[in-house]
Amino acid sequence: MGDELRPDLALEEEDAQKNRFLVxxxxxxxxxxxxxxxxxxxxxxxxxxxxxxPEYVKGIINLRGKIIPVTDVRLRFKKESKEYNxxxxxxxxxxxxxxxxxxxxxxAEVLTIPEQDIVAPPQMNKGISNRFIKSxxxxxxxxxxxxxxxxxxxxxxxxxxxxxx
Amino acid sequence: MSESSQDPMMDIYIFETTQLLEQxxxxxxxxxxxxxxxxxxxxxxxxxxxxxxGSSAMMLFQDISMLSHSxxxxxxxxxxxxxxxxxxxxxxxxxxxxxxFIKGEIQKIRGGSKPDGxxxxxxxxxxxxxxxxxxxxxxxxxxxxxxxxxFKAVLYFEEGCEMENIRAYAVIHNLKEIADEIYYIxxxxxxxxxxxxxxxxxxxxxxLKSDRSYEEIHHFFAQTIFLKDLELAELPxxxxxxxxxxxxxxxxxxxxxxxxxxxxxxxxxxxxxxDKLDKLMDFxxxxxxxxxxxxxxxxxxxxxxxxxxxxxxxxxxxxxxxxDIAMSIRMVPLxxxxxxxxxxxxxxxxxxxxxxxxxxxxEETEVDKNIIEHISDPLMHLIRNSIDHGIEPAExxxxxxxxxxxxxxxxxxxxxxxxxxIIKDDGRGLNREKILSRAIETGxxxxxxxxxxxxxxxxxxxxxxxxxxxxxxxxxxxxVGMDVVSRNIGAIGGTISIDSVPDKxxxxxxxxxxxxxxxxxxxxxxxxxxxxxxxxxxxESFKVQEGSVMADINGQEMIMLRGDCYPVLRLHALFxxxxxxxxxxxxxxxxxxHEGKNLCxxxxxxxxxxxxxxxxxPDYIKKFxxxxxxxxxxxxxxxxISLILDIGSLLENKI
Numbered sequence: 001m002g003d004e005l006r007p008d009l010a011l012e013e014e015d016a017q018k019n020r021f022l023v024x025x026x027x028x029x030x031x032x033x034x035x036x037x038x039x040x041x042x043x044x045x046x047x048x049x050x051x052x053x054p055e056y057v058k059g060i061i062n063l064r065g066k067i068i069p070v071t072d073v074r075l076r077f078k079k080e081s082k083e084y085n086x087x088x089x090x091x092x093x094x095x096x097x098x099x100x101x102x103x104x105x106x107x108a109e110v111l112t113i114p115e116q117d118i119v120a121p122p123q124m125n126k127g128i129s130n131r132f133i134k135s136x137x138x139x140x141x142x143x144x145x146x147x148x149x150x151x152x153x154x155x156x157x158x159x160x161x162x163x164x165x
Numbered sequence: 166m167s168e169s170s171q172d173p174m175m176d177i178y179i180f181e182t183t184q185l186l187e188q189x190x191x192x193x194x195x196x197x198x199x200x201x202x203x204x205x206x207x208x209x210x211x212x213x214x215x216x217x218x219g220s221s222a223m224m225l226f227q228d229i230s231m232l233s234h235s236x237x238x239x240x241x242x243x244x245x246x247x248x249x250x251x252x253x254x255x256x257x258x259x260x261x262x263x264x265x266f267i268k269g270e271i272q273k274i275r276g277g278s279k280p281d282g283x284x285x286x287x288x289x290x291x292x293x294x295x296x297x298x299x300x301x302x303x304x305x306x307x308x309x310x311x312x313x314x315x316f317k318a319v320l321y322f323e324e325g326c327e328m329e330n331i332r333a334y335a336v337i338h339n340l341k342e343i344a345d346e347i348y349y350i351x352x353x354x355x356x357x358x359x360x361x362x363x364x365x366x367x368x369x370x371x372x373l374k375s376d377r378s379y380e381e382i383h384h385f386f387a388q389t390i391f392l393k394d395l396e397l398a399e400l401p402x403x404x405x406x407x408x409x410x411x412x413x414x415x416x417x418x419x420x421x422x423x424x425x426x427x428x429x430x431x432x433x434x435x436x437x438x439x440d441k442l443d444k445l446m447d448f449x450x451x452x453x454x455x456x457x458x459x460x461x462x463x464x465x466x467x468x469x470x471x472x473x474x475x476x477x478x479x480x481x482x483x484x485x486x487x488x489d490i491a492m493s494i495r496m497v498p499l500x501x502x503x504x505x506x507x508x509x510x511x512x513x514x515x516x517x518x519x520x521x522x523x524x525x526x527x528e529e530t531e532v533d534k535n536i537i538e539h540i541s542d543p544l545m546h547l548i549r550n551s552i553d554h555g556i557e558p559a560e561x562x563x564x565x566x567x568x569x570x571x572x573x574x575x576x577x578x579x580x581x582x583x584x585x586x587i588i589k590d591d592g593r594g595l596n597r598e599k600i601l602s603r604a605i606e607t608g609x610x611x612x613x614x615x616x617x618x619x620x621x622x623x624x625x626x627x628x629x630x631x632x633x634x635x636x637x638x639x640x641x642x643x644x645v646g647m648d649v650v651s652r653n654i655g656a657i658g659g660t661i662s663i664d665s666v667p668d669k670x671x672x673x674x675x676x677x678x679x680x681x682x683x684x685x686x687x688x689x690x691x692x693x694x695x696x697x698x699x700x701x702x703x704x705e706s707f708k709v710q711e712g713s714v715m716a717d718i719n720g721q722e723m724i725m726l727r728g729d730c731y732p733v734l735r736l737h738a739l740f741x742x743x744x745x746x747x748x749x750x751x752x753x754x755x756x757x758x759h760e761g762k763n764l765c766x767x768x769x770x771x772x773x774x775x776x777x778x779x780x781x782x783p784d785y786i787k788k789f790x791x792x793x794x795x796x797x798x799x800x801x802x803x804x805x806i807s808l809i810l811d812i813g814s815l816l817e818n819k820i
Contacts, residue, residue, distance in 0.1 A: 048798070048806035049694060050782075051740035053789050059796065060783065062806050063453050067798055070782045100785055153785065 012142055020112050021137065023144055024091065024104040027082075030138055031104075032111065032144040037093040041107055044088040061090070061101060068092060070101035077132070078153070095149050102152075111144070113137040118146065178224050179275050180414040185213045186268055187501065190261070194507045202243065210260070211240045215409045217267065226274070229267050232284035235291040236263050254569055259294055264288050314399055316382055320369040322532055327724035330354040330365040336369070336389055343385060361534075368394075408593055425588075439534060442495055449484075449491040450778035454800050456484050457775070488776075495535075498588075499577050500528035503563060504539050506548050506575060513552045520570040521556050523548075530577040530583050536677055539657045540586065543650040547588045547673055548573060550647070555592030555671055567591065586675040595623055595665040604628075623663045627651035658762070658796065660813065686799065688772040688807055689755065691736045692744035695807040696797055697777055698766070702757040702812040706771060709749045724754065725764050731756065733765045734815060739794065744769055759812040766810075777801075779809065793817075 021032030021042075042063070047070055049059040056075035060067050070090055075081055092099060094126040115139045134148035192209055196202045202210075236259075243256070244683045266287055270280035270513055320336065322329050333354045340347055350370040353362040365782075375382060380400055386395050446483035460477045503525050514521040532540075556562075556571035563569055574589040597619065604610040604625040610617065627647050646744070659677035686697035687706075713725045722733040733754070737744045746752045755766045777799035781787075796811030 003213070031263075032744070046805060048808065048809065050786060050795070051742070052793065053786070056791070060786065060806055062800055065800065067780050067783055067806065069785045098783070101784075134353060 019114060019118075020110055021144065021146060022091065023108040023111050024089070024106065025104050025108060026077065026079060030108065030142065030144050031073075032113070033091065033093065033102075033144045033149060034146075035110060037095055037149045039092045039094045039099065040099075041090065042090050043086070044084050044090060044103070058103060062144065063092065063099075063101075068099045068101050068105055071152075072103045074103070074105070093149055094151050098153060100153065111137075111139060112145075113144070114138060119146075169496075175224070176276070176473055177436075178220055178223070179271055182217055182267070182271055182798070183218065184244070185217055186264055186271070187505070188507055189213045189264060190503055193257050193260055193264075194511055197253060197511070200253055202253060203575070204244075207240060207244045211237060214240060220688055226270065226280050228282060228284040229270055229280065232263050232266060232287055232291075235288045235295075235621050236260055239291055239295050239298075242298060244529075255294070257730060259291060261651055263291065263594050287528070289293050296481060314376070314378070314379070315372065316375050316384070317396075317398050318371045318373070318386055319396040320371070320386065320389060322363075322364065323371070323393040324365070329369070330361040331356070332389070333364055333369045335358075337371070340373060340385070343371040343377050343381070346372075346374040347456045348372045368396075372400075396805060437494075442491075442534070445491055446495065449488050452484055452777065453488060453776065456481060457801075458793060460637045466716070495533050495570070496530050496531040497534050498531050498539065501543065502537055503528045503575055503577070505541065509545055510573065512550065512695060513549060517552065518558070519552060519556050520559055521552055522570050522572045524572055524574045524578040526574065527578050530579060530584055532677065536657050539653050540659075540675065543653045543675070544586070544588070546647065548575070551588065551590040551592065551671065555590040555594070557593050561593075580676075583676050586677065587672060588675075589670060589672045591670040594667040594671055595626070595663075597622055597665075597667075600625055620662065620664060623665055624661070625663060626663070629667075662760075684777060685774065686777040686809065687774050688801065688808075689736075689753075689766075689768040690770050690776075691740070691768045692741070692742040694742055695772065695801065695805065696736070696754060696768070697807045697809045698757060699796075699812070700758055700774060704756045706753055706755040709754050711750060714749055726756075731763050731765045733767055735767045737767075737769075739815075757815075759816050762816050764816050766815075775801075777809070 017034075017036045020035040022031055022035055022038050023032050025031070030146050038057050045061045045063075047059040047061055050057070053059075056071050056073075058070045058072050060069050072081065080104065084103070088103060089101055089107045090101040090108065092101050110117050118135045119138070121133045127136040132147050132150075133145050135146045189210060192206045192213075196206045214233045218230050218237055221230040221233060222228075227387045232749075239256075239259070263284075266282060266284055270282055273280045274284075283472040311498050320333070322332060330351075331354075333349070335348060337347060337354070349372070351363045354369075373382075379397070383395070383397050386392070386397060389395075431464075434742075460481070465473075468672075506525075507523055510521050510523040513519075551573050551735045552571075555566075556573070557565070559569040562571065572591050574587070576585075576587040576589070578587075591772050601610070601614065601617075602620050603620065609625050609628050610622075627650065649660055654675055654677065657677055659675055662673065662674045662676070665671040686698040686701055687700055688695055688697050704779050706727075709724060713724065714722055716722050722735075723730045724733055733749070735747075736742070737747065749767060752767055753771060755768060755771070757764050757766060777798055779797050781797050784797065794811055794815045796814075798806050801807050
């Protein structure tokens with residue numbers, strides 16, 4: 001009996017991550033990242049700056065011997081920068097075996113947002129952050145902007161191209 | 166099925182078979198060169214094919230197994246019959262072809278797919294060649310040669326029969342009718358009186374090969390007059406006859422190379438997954454860092470800890486040794502990579518009907534395993550290019566007064582922290598005019614010709630899509646290749662330089678680092694940031710003297726030192742670092758050298774020298790193309806990160 005259940009368990013585990021989001025805040029807005037991308041959350045660290053990079057790439061950190069780049073999500077979204085404090089966190093995400101740290105104001109909670117409460121983002125807004133918003137989740141009366149993690153990584157290349165042109 | 170999830174049996178099979186194939190290739194090429202297949206090599210080929218056959222059958226790769234079987238048959242025949250009149254080059258071709266097939270299949274297996282190639286064509290080919298060999302060699306005798314058996318007979322004559330040697334001779338004489346090959350001891354039975362005594366004492370020993378049955382042979386010997394005793398045994402293995410033949414003929418044929426035999430000797434080694442070695446290296450690196458963190462711990466500052474320091478020193482010593490060992494495990498001699506080139510030279514010179522000799526020097530030079538993987542392809546390209554473009558056909562060489570056979574020299578040697586790999590040919594050299602005009606045509610060169618050095622022009626051939634060859638041949642001319650070479654070499658932190666003299670040849674030098682993992686570095690500080698400069702690049706460091714700094718019209722600062730002028734690079738300005746030290750006299754100058762060019766790097770202060778574990782910058786960071794002057798990063802004793810300066814690209818930026 002127990003053996004028969006096993007495949008279901010694996011499914012369940014995947015299910016457990018489905019529609020669950022890590023919610024963090026940048027100023028007034030709250031954003032969500034699919035939990036499956038998140039490997040860990042660490043406090044702010046000493047960041048080694050790397051010259052000649054866009055402002056939002058703060059540099060690299062040493063995470064137990066692993067070198068990980070960190071980007072400031074505020075700067076990434078062209079928001080005003082804010083001084084780091086003890087609430088500032090680095091969310092380490094892992095996308096296609098690339099690790100990257102995201103500096104955010106603070107991390108709030110992990111939420112489950114059911115499928116029917118997730119809607120496509122409005123098309124009218126042409127703001128910079130719009131590119132990274134995959135969908136919008138409704139939680140009660142609040143709205144969480146759900147990020148497209150893969151774009152966070154790949155868009156960097158596009159930007160370089162644009163700047164070069 | 167991914168590579169990692171393959172079961173260990175499969176891993177071992179792939180590993181062993183690949184090694185055997187490489188060995189086999191080497192033997193065949195060596196044998197072909199000396200245009201004779203030595204007994205040893207034939208036995209070795211036989212053994213290898215037999216092993217491959219067995220293990221492939223075990224792994225259920227029927228086609229490979231059957232093909233190896235057909236090659237084995239072929240070799241078996243050659244071994245038995247000592248095909249003197251066989252065409253060795255055809256034989257080599259046939260074996261190599263089969264070998265290529267197996268290689269291809271192994272590649273498929275390694276990639277996780279099924280080995281689906283059909284070997285039946287090759288098997289038919291092998292069999293028909295075998296048949297033709299049989300016809301050619303045996304003439305009228307068409308019986309299965311495999312049925313030939315080998316016998317050893319010892320004849321004892323009755324005491325007092327006298328003239329044993331003559332009787333023995335008679336036996337041999339009669340034996341010739343039923344046996345093909347006969348060897349006997351004592352050898353000199355007709356002329357030497359003493360042999361009679363020897364036969365009397367020890368008996369007359371005969372080794373023979375015959376297709377008759379044991380009974381028939383026994384019957385034959387039993388008829389001998391005055392026979393007192395007869396020992397007749399069928400030999401299961403043919404080696405003994407051959408050994409005896411060697412002994413009796415006193416090794417008349419020593420023209421083969423003995424050198425390759427040493428390769429075949431079994432090595433006392435185990436194979437380890439490279440991933441594990443990488444991990445080991447990582448951990449040792451971590452250990453080095455944590456050791457430094459421990460002994461330089463800020464809690465210990467100002468305390469007098471004699472005994473602790475003593476233990477710490479001992480500790481460090483052990484870690485250093487551990488590090489050396491971990492490093493050396495990863496070091497692999499270049500010989501395998503170099504030897505692979507033999508095959509390319511052989512195949513190409515045959516196809517292009519050029520005569521080319523490959524000379525290998527310094528194959529025992531060791532480099533990191535990771536690096537080896539990256540230089541195999543570039544070397545192949547370079548050698549192909551040399552044969553295709555460089556070496557002239559024999560007639561042309563004759564006209565030019567050169568030896569008809571072209572020579573390509575492949576040399577490796579250590580030079581400081583780098584390994585130099587030199588590929589040199591004595592061909593026609595690069596066509597400077599053609600390269601120049603093509604480079605201008607394609608817009609690779611925009612500066613006027615007078616400003617260009619020969620080397621700069623020649624290095625155009627490493628640009629993507631560059632080819633001066635008007636026709637595309639099977640081997641080269643498409644303009645891909647050379648840029649792949651430079652990319653691959655660049656990826657491992659190496660550089661390429663090229664030089665050429667018309668009609669004398671071309672020399673290409675690859676300079677590759679010994680290892681990617683660890684280097685000696687000098688850590689410097691600018692503002693709050695720390696950087697590491699490879700010690701190898703540093704020539705000296707000094708405080709700048711008042712009045713020795715000047716600036717040219719562009720504002721480029723120069724330092725006059727011992728009569729020479731060196732450009733100054735202000736690190737804080739280049740990397741836009743905030744620092745209070747902006748006066749040259751307040752900071753320190755580190756003079757670095759790279760490929761003969763010098764640069765004075767201005768920084769705040771030196772921190773110290775230490776061995777650092779080189780880590781690559783994350784891919785995400787590397788995507789930003791603007792990143793210049795940084796070669797990687799490393800973890801310092803306190804866990805902070807220091808960026809490693811890439812002197813080569815700093816110099817490029819500057820000059």
